[in-house]
Every structure is written in C-alpha cells, then in structure tokens.
Amino acid sequence: MNPLPILRSIPSHASRVSVIALHAFTQLVRMKVFYFLGFFAVILIASNFFNLPQHEGPESAGVNILRSIKSWSLGAMTLFSVVLSIVATALLLPKDVEDRTLYTILAKPVPRLDYLAGKLIGVLLLIFVSLALMDILMTVILHLRTNMVLADQVAAAEARGWPAGDIQILKSDILAQGPTASLQGAVFSVFLRSTIIASLALLISTFSSSTLFTTIISFLIYFIGHFQADARAAYFSQEAGTSDGWFTKMISLLVALILPDFQIFNVIDAVIEGQVMPVLILGKLTLIGLFYAVFYVIASWFIFAKKEF
Amino acid sequence: MNQWRKYMILCFAVLMAGALRLPFERTLTVELQQANLLPAKLEVKTGARIGQTFSAVSLGGLRTLVATFLNLRAFAFFSEQRWEDVAESYDTIVDLAPRTRYYWDTGSWHQAYNAASYYLYESDLPPLRRKLAWRESILKGRDFLERAIQNNPDDWQLLEALGFLLSDANKIAAFGSPGESYEKAYEAYKAAVDTGNARAFTERAALYSLARVPGRETEALTLARKVEKDLDHAGTPTLYGLLYVLEYYPDPNQDVMKLVDTIFESRKQAYEILGNQWLRTRDHFPVHGIARAITLLEAELQVSEAQSVLKHKLQSPMNPEEEF
Numbered sequence: 326m327n328p329l330p331i332l333r334s335i336p337s338h339a340s341r342v343s344v345i346a347l348h349a350f351t352q353l354v355r356m357k358v359f360y361f362l363g364f365f366a367v368i369l370i371a372s373n374f375f376n377l378p379q380h381e382g383p384e385s386a387g388v389n390i391l392r393s394i395k396s397w398s399l400g401a402m403t404l405f406s407v408v409l410s411i412v413a414t415a416l417l418l419p420k421d422v423e424d425r426t427l428y429t430i431l432a433k434p435v436p437r438l439d440y441l442a443g444k445l446i447g448v449l450l451l452i453f454v455s456l457a458l459m460d461i462l463m464t465v466i467l468h469l470r471t472n473m474v475l476a477d478q479v480a481a482a483e484a485r486g487w488p489a490g491d492i493q494i495l496k497s498d499i500l501a502q503g504p505t506a507s508l509q510g511a512v513f514s515v516f517l518r519s520t521i522i523a524s525l526a527l528l529i530s531t532f533s534s535s536t537l538f539t540t541i542i543s544f545l546i547y548f549i550g551h552f553q554a555d556a557r558a559a560y561f562s563q564e565a566g567t568s569d570g571w572f573t574k575m576i577s578l579l580v581a582l583i584l585p586d587f588q589i590f591n592v593i594d595a596v597i598e599g600q601v602m603p604v605l606i607l608g609k610l611t612l613i614g615l616f617y618a619v620f621y622v623i624a625s626w627f628i629f630a631k632k633e634f
Numbered sequence: 635m636n637q638w639r640k641y642m643i644l645c646f647a648v649l650m651a652g653a654l655r656l657p658f659e660r661t662l663t664v665e666l667q668q669a670n671l672l673p674a675k676l677e678v679k680t681g682a683r684i685g686q687t688f689s690a691v692s693l694g695g696l697r698t699l700v701a702t703f704l705n706l707r708a709f710a711f712f713s714e715q716r717w718e719d720v721a722e723s724y725d726t727i728v729d730l731a732p733r734t735r736y737y738w739d740t741g742s743w744h745q746a747y748n749a750a751s752y753y754l755y756e757s758d759l760p761p762l763r764r765k766l767a768w769r770e771s772i773l774k775g776r777d778f779l780e781r782a783i784q785n786n787p788d789d790w791q792l793l794e795a796l797g798f799l800l801s802d803a804n805k806i807a808a809f810g811s812p813g814e815s816y817e818k819a820y821e822a823y824k825a826a827v828d829t830g831n832a833r834a835f836t837e838r839a840a841l842y843s844l845a846r847v848p849g850r851e852t853e854a855l856t857l858a859r860k861v862e863k864d865l866d867h868a869g870t871p872t873l874y875g876l877l878y879v880l881e882y883y884p885d886p887n888q889d890v891m892k893l894v895d896t897i898f899e900s901r902k903q904a905y906e907i908l909g910n911q912w913l914r915t916r917d918h919f920p921v922h923g924i925a926r927a928i929t930l931l932e933a934e935l936q937v938s939e940a941q942s943v944l945k946h947k948l949q950s951p952m953n954p955e956e957e958f
Contacts, residue, residue, distance in 0.1 A: 389736060396698040403695030491833040515695065532641075554663055557656065582652030586659045592671040594697040598733040600670050609662050613655065620651050624644055 341435055342443040349447020352420075353413055358451060361409075365401050365459050372397040373466055387474035391502040394470060395597045398463040402515050403593070405459075406452050407547060410523035413448045415539035418530045438626040445527050445622060452519045460512045464504045471503030501599045510607045511596035517614035518590040522547050524621035525585065531628040549580070550587035556580035585617055673732050673785075693730065701731040708744075715756075717749040721774060728782070735789055738782030746775020746799055750808075754957060761958040768954065772808040775799065783822075793826035794836050801843045803916045807952050812846070812918050819843040837861055838873060845876045846918050855880040874898060875911035875919070882923030890927050905931040909943040916951050 372394050421427035430440060478499060482492050526543040533539040556577040589610065596602050666672040693700055708723035724741030731737055749771035753764045779796045786792055799805060800819035809815040823840035826832045841861050845854040858877045862869050869877075878897050882888065891901075898904035908924050908931070928943055939945070950956075 392698065392734070392736075393702055396702050400696045400699035488834050491835070494831060494833055518695075554659070557660060557663075561660065581656060582649050586663075588672070589659065589662055589666060591695070591697070592666060593695045594731070595671040595733055597698045598731055600733055602671060603669060606662075606665065606669060606671065609658075609665075613659065613662065616651075616655060620647075624647060627644060627647075628640060 338436070338439055341439045342446060345430070345435075345440055345443025346446035346450060349417060349444045350450045353448065353451045358409065358413075359455065361405055362455065362458055365398075365405070366462060368397055368401055369394065369462055369466055373470060387470075387477060388499060388502055391467065391471060391474060391499075392597065392599075394463065394467050395502075395508065398459065398467075399511060399515065399593055399597055402456055402459050402512065403518075406456060406515050406519040407522060409452055409455070410448060410519040411526050411540055411543040411547070413451065414445070414523045414526035415530055415533075415536045415543065417444045417448070417527075419536050437629050438622075441527060441531075441625050441629060442622055445524055445618075448523050449516075449520055452523070453516060456512055456516050456519075460509065463512075464508075467504045467508075471499065475499050505596075505601070507596045507600070507602040510602040510604075511593045513607065514590050514593050514602075514610055517610055518587060520614050521585050521587075521617040521621075524618040524625075528621045528625045528628070531625045531632070546584060547587060550584045551591075552588070553581055553584045553586040554588040556584075557586070586613075589613070670733060697730040698734070701727045701734070701737065704730070705737065705740075708741075712744060712748065715752055717745070717752070717771065720744050720749070721778075724778070728785075732785045735782075735786065735791055738778065738786070738792060739795055742775045742778040742782065742795065742799070744775075745778060746772045746805065750775070750805065765954050765958040768958070769808045772799075772805050776809070788829055788831075790826040790829040790832040790836065793822045793829070794832065794839070797822035797826065797836075797839060797843065801839075801846075803918070804952050806918075807954050812951075813848050816843045816846040816918070817850075820847060834864070837864070838870070841876065842872060842919075845880060845920060851880055851883045851920070855883070871907045871910065872919075875907045875924075878904075878908065878927070879911075879920050879922045879924065882927075883920070886923065890923060891930055893923075894927055894931070901931055901934060905935055905937075912943055913946060913948065915948045918951060 373390070418427070421430070431437070475496060478495055479492060482495055487495070522543060525546060526539055529542050530536075530539045533542070559577040560574055560581055592600075592602060592606070592610070663672065704723055704727045708720050708727065711717075711719040711723060721741070721744075724737065724744070727737045728734075728741065750768050753759070753768040753771060757764050757767065759767065776796070776799060779792060779799060782792045783789070783796060797819045800809065800815050800822060806812050806815050809818075820840055820843035823836055823843055826836045827840055837857075838861055841854065841857045844850055844857060847854070854876070858873065858880050862873060862877060865873070874897055878893065881893055881897065882890070894901060894904045898907065905928065908927050911919055912921060912924050912928060925944060931937075932942055932944075937943075
C-alpha cells in the first residue's frame, strides 16, 4: 500500500478539523461560558480574605489559608471542567441537528471523523483556555499570599530565636503549600480528566436520543468511574475472604473493563495537600488520557459514520 | 451494517480496550499509592470498602474542599462541647484529606486536650464517669495520632505531637506506667529525628523523655552529651540539669562539686538549675545526686536552712484519683 496519499491528506484533514474546532469554540464562547471566570475570580479573592473559624497555632498561622486557596480553586476548576465537558459535548450534535448546520457540513466533502474530532477539540480548547486563565489567577494569588505568610512566619521564628536550620525547615514547609510545579500538574490532570469525560460524552451522544440522556449517563459514568479501581481490585483479589464470590468477581471485571478509571486522577487532592507529583506520573496520566480520548473518538466515528439524519 | 451488529462490535471493542488498559492502570494505581498520591487500599470486603471510602473516592478533586467545610462544622461542635460529634467529624475529615497534618493534629488535640480538660474541670457527670471519660478522651487522642502516623509515616511533626502527648505531665497518668509512656514518647521523638527533617528541639525532647525511662540512663547520657555538643555548648537549663544527673548516676561517689564545675558556668547557675529541677516533681525528672549538690551549694552560697530548696513543699504528680 502506498502511504503517500494518506500523508498528503493529513494537512487537509488538520485544516478541516481546526475550522470545525474553532467554530465549536466560538459557538460555546457565545453561550457566555466565560462568565464562569468572573465567578471563579470572586471565589478565589473571597477565599483569600475569608477568616474561617478554625484553630491555628502561632507556628502554622496562615498556612491553612494557602491550602484553602488551592482547595477552592481546584474544586472550582474540577466542577467547571466536568460540567462543561459533559454538557457542552452533549449539546454539540443535537444543536447542529437543530440548527441544520450538520446537514450543510455533511453535504460537503467533510469526513465524519474530522467533524467529530473538530467538535471535541473545540470543547477541549474552551476547557483548556478556561483552566489556563483560572490557573494563572490562582498562581498569582497563591504566590502573593505565600510570600506574605513566609515573611510573617520567618519574622516570628527569628523573634523566637530559632536556629537557622529550623527556619529553613519552616520555609520549606510553607513553600510546599505555595504555587509548585506539582500544582500545575494537578491543573493539567483536571484537564486530562475532562478530556476523557468529554470524549466519552461524545461517544454517548452519537447514539443517544436526547441531550438529557447523554448528560445523565455521562455524569453517572463519571461518578461510577471513581469506583472502577475498587472493582478491579476486587477482581484481582486472590486472598480468601477478600473477594465476594464468582458473580461479584465477574461483575467487578465487567465494571473494570467497561468504565474508565477516574480514581487515578484523584492525585489532585494529594497535590492540594502538599504532595509532590513526579513528571513521570504526569506523563503516564497523559498517556492514559490520550488512550481513552483516541479510543472514544474512533468508537464515536464507528457509530456516527453511516448514521442517517 | 445492521445497527445492532454495530453496537455488538462496539461492546466487544470496549471490552478489548478495557483488557488492554487494565494492567497499565493497575500498575499506575500501585505507583500512585507508593508516591503517596493515592491512599492505600483498606484490606476489607468490597462492600465495606466502598462504604468506607465512598465519599473520599467519589469526590475526586473536591475532597479537600469538603474537608474544609467539615472542619468548620467540627469547630461549631467544639464550641458546643459536643465531643462525640467532634471526633466523628474528624474521622470523616481525615478520610477525605489523609495527608493533611493539620486535621490529624487538630482532631487529636480536641480529644486528648480539650475534651479531657472538659471532663476534668467542667462536666456535670459523677466523678467516676468524669474520670473514665477523661482517660478515654486522652486515649482516643493518642489513637488518632497513631493512625495519623500510620497514614503519614514520614511526618516528623505528627511524631513529635505523639511524643509530646505521651510525655505530657498532665496526661501521662492516663497511659498507665510513666516509665513505659516516656519510653514510647522517646521512640516517637526519635522516629521524628530519624526522618531528617525535624527541628533541633525534637532531639532535645527525645533526650528529656529517655532520661525519664528507668534503666536507660547510659543511653540517655550518651544522647545528652551529643545534644549539648550539637548545641555548641549553649544548651537549655533542663539539658544541663539532666546532664548533671546522668553524669552523676553511674558513679555516686564522685566529687560532686567537681562535676558541677565541669557542667555549669557558675555555682550560682548550678544552684538555680538544680533547684528548679528538684521542684519539678510533676515532670518525673530523675534527681540522682541533686539533693547532695544542693546541700553543698547552699552551704557555699550561704542560703539559710529555712530558705533551702530542699525544704520547699513538693507538688505531687498528676493523680486522677485525687483530681476527680
């Protein structure tokens, strides 16, 4: 087989996908999705000034607020990205059918795979831009607040006559709660999880009868997907008394094979708590995210390829 | 192609893709657990596990935020002195944020210190009930800290908090034998030092505990010399008081004043430090040779017999039988 025609067609595919992606992006922007960013900014600024009633010793004063800023920010990013990736993707195909845009596009020599990939990339682009903006805002505020806490704590430690080594330990403890590279990795993990859930929603929308159905099923899968790892562990559990019989094992295997594992993306919480995320682990998460996205897009195309409207 | 046939092929493809990624995800999960990025699995039946970790797992990305809110609720329970609810709240909080030292530390502190003090001074319960509740609260606080350490074995501050609790003069009666408790406190402090991240104070605290363990005086002396050397001979009064006692212990017939001159800057300073150590009966510090040194120092510093430290009334160690 001569690979040249396929290679020659790549630029035209890429061009078509990018046009559709930009169109989907614009379509979503017009839905005033970015208003959420204003809401996020308010949450972030408020979390910076909240004086929550909690116990704080003099040696940890201010550190909790850093954790609080990260919790609020990544929590808001998680909610925004999951809801947007499901709802926006579920809306795309029915909206194009309703507007009759789909007929115009498919009447042209646009491969259906390009159409689906373009739509998905449009949604992901919107999520990526939103997360990037939220990340910038969070990093700036966290950076400023970390410096304030650090200055206060170091001054207090010096006043108490702490040795230099102890002050260094204090500094490292505070900086671990500030804007670290792992925190950026956590934000990227939020994006990866959105990629999986959006591509899954795309697959469901190719055979679903309504937007509501796609949305509900996607949310259910997202929720149950957090227990996929437990189902897998139950299947592989060899020790007596840890498995619950043949039937449970088979059900566990089915759940493990069908549903995506969203639990691995719970690393976000550990990073908020100050854990370090190695680059290799982020790489592996990216790999698994790509695997799901590519598989779901191809599966969507398989269902959508000959579908009649 | 028939639509149903298509769906069958899709189902088959989904299963095949699942089989392909399953080993990778399984290995990755173990890696994440080893890197402390995911909590380790509990060794219980599936149903029970899902029950226990339901909220922790399903709130991916929102767990720490929910923990923040529950912490606020726990504060409200604390204000109302609802200790059972405080304990329950912190059990849930640490399920959601098992790597946040603050929650473990605060949860343990509420039980071992706040609830225990409440039962000691304020509760309307009958004395025997108050005593039982006091002891139970302290033990609950200790259990919570020990769970914290199991979850965060490298956290020197949690280990230090356990050492502090086990060697607290006002709590030690709840743990049974003081000697055993000081030994456990020493082990906790030592584990904190062994992490390589602890502050200089932690090793000093380890020494203070070890010095109070009967039968381990030789080890304590070695540690005391090391700590004093590490501090570049600028130690604290407690350190010098213990150094004197531990140097005296193996050879009670030695020249006491010579020993005093070796350890302290002046005889006046020696008198102040050893006098204070003699009076700190609640802390269970060893007093080998202190009475002898004080007698000689008082004679030299011309302290009248009426003003002698040795004549002061000594406070008895915390005894629950007398407190309730």
